[in-house]
Amino acid sequence: MSPSSVWNENEQILHSLKDDILVTNVDGIILKVSEVTGKIYGVDSESLIGKSVYDLEAQGLFSPILTPMVVKENKKITFVQTTNKGKKLLVTGIPVYNENGVLYRVVSYSHDITELVKYKDFLMNMEEEMERVKSELGHLRNKQLHDAGIIANSEEMKKVISTALQLSEVDVNALILGESGVGKSLLAKFIHNKSHRKSGPFIEVNCGAIPDSLFEAELFGYEAGAFTGANQKGKRGLIELSNGGTLFLDEIGELSLPHQVKVLKVIQEKQFYRVGGTKPIHVDFRLISATNKDLSQAISEKLFREDLYFRLNVVPVTIPPLRKRTEDIVPLIHLLLQKFGEKYNRERKLDEAVIHHLLHYQWKGNVRELINIMERLVVISPSTLITVEQLPEHIKETLPATTSNLTDSQNLKEMIEETEKQILLNARKRYKTTVRMAEALGISQPSIVRKMKKYQII
Incomplete structure (x- = not known):
């Protein structure tokens, strides 16, 4: 079989393929293209032969170009390319070596993934919408539970x-x-x-x-x-x-x-x-x-x-039991504080040290005991701010479990900050987002962000 007939056979095989196939030398000059290539880029395939991919990129036919990436990395490369028609192509470039093992040609082929990208964007938007609806349903459910x-x-x-x-x-x-x-x-x-x-x-x-x-x-x-x-x-x-x-x-x-x-x-x-x-x-x-x-x-x-x-x-x-669901304690405290504040017409707030003690108390009487304590604090507190002094002795005398890791030189403020930091770290691991953390801990999202900055929690 003559070289000419072999060459024609290869050409027929190349053009029979329904994929975009393009062959360049190491300098980026196009040597061969399939018929589909021109249709994808909106030009005649034959007009591409002999042209530089660098010039075609400059003209906006496609971007980025593959040849220099394959030449530089000397390996198979795959990435997404955008055409002048706005199409998205998944392009793969393969290095071809001569008989001496030297990089000789770059063969690339692509698949039109424009619709897939659209579907991906659609799905992402749907996921965001579903997350929003899920969040709203969660807020509604929490409100119903709260009520x-x-x-x-x-x-x-x-x-x-x-x-x-x-x-x-x-x-x-x-x-x-x-x-x-x-x-x-x-x-x-x-x-x-x-x-x-x-x-x-x-x-x-x-x-x-x-x-x-x-x-x-x-x-x-x-x-x-x-x-x-x-x-x-x-x-x-x-x-x-x-x-x-x-x-x-x-x-x-x-x-x-x-x-x-x-x-x-x-x-x-x-x-x-x-x-x-x-x-x-x-x-x-x-x-x-x-x-x-x-x-x-x-x-x-x-x-x-x-x-x-x-x-x-x-x-x-x-x-x-309440001691095994500590994430519910702070929201319960705020719910009860509001409830008894309205019942007795007394606006009351809790000092952070009080919350610290209540968080680490074992609550053998569970929610019923917490209700009892919160009602007592609202009634007996002489001022708007409820302090540790108003807590029952058996709660004040309870040493938080975390203090065993603290030094004797730490004062109460430092102990509270250390405990607060640990709570935020644990919440960060479990809930990932500041919105979820805020919901779980019963405080606002800006407060979560501010406290995380304070303790340098990333």
Whole structure:
């Protein structure tokens, strides 16, 4: 086969390709192009042969140019190039060596990614819009939680609220678990108010507060003349009052075994008899229970019925203690400060040292104890600024865990600053943005920025 026929065959192969292919020497002079190349740049392909890519760049045909990059790096190069028609091309340049291993030619090929770039920009805009909407929904949800008296900045409480919202959509039995004072009844009301039963009654029964002798009469009601001293017209019980709404059995672990049997029967049959009555009363209620006891242990000790436990514990929700969700403490403090300030018509602010002590206190009584302390501080503080002197002794005497790492020479102001810096560092690692940090810590975003500059946190 003659060189001429081989050459023609190569030309045919080159032009049969549907991609932009361009060959230059090391000086940037174009030696070969495919037919598609001219169409991409809006010129005749043949007119490009013999021209310099440097001159074509100067004329604005495309930018940047590939040849000098490949020559300089002596390796395969890929980047995005823009044409005079505004197209975006993903261009790849490959070095070609002669028989002596010297760089001889540069072959480049490209793919039009204009539409992909548009899609990318569109997706980025969509992501920004979705983030904005997500942020607005987050603010709206936080406002709704705030109005309900619930703070959920910590990841632990966010999971609790997420589960509660799912529970509100269906009438499944729920068991709320957690230490005394964590807000079990508040969460039960939240579930009720988010459910389709929100227009119905929310009846709360403290199982540990009703004397055994009155339990049946209070829970089931009684007929006229059922016993000595009974109301002559009879009385509707708490279960009957919950019809169409939610029955919340708080401290369910305090029920005696005989009363557990009666409660189990009502849950199973959704009907009961009043004390002294012979006619069954049908009820439609959604059941939520709560306890601070370990019911599994109570079952093993024969103090709680296993069949009742399984009826109650269809979906368990555990509220973590306040000491394990420290991100919620500062927002709770500000919420309570505002609440009691309005209640007693007293504007009060907290000294930073007070917040420092409250943050490091263990809160064995959880949110209930914090509510008690904040109300006390608002009432007894003689001035607008609440200082450490107004704190109860058992809180003032509690040494923060972080002070073990501080030197004896540090004064209170330095200790507070060190603690504040650590809190900001931890928040920075978890939330990444100053907006999220501000939401989590319950202060404004400019305050976060100012404090980060103060402590040189990048």
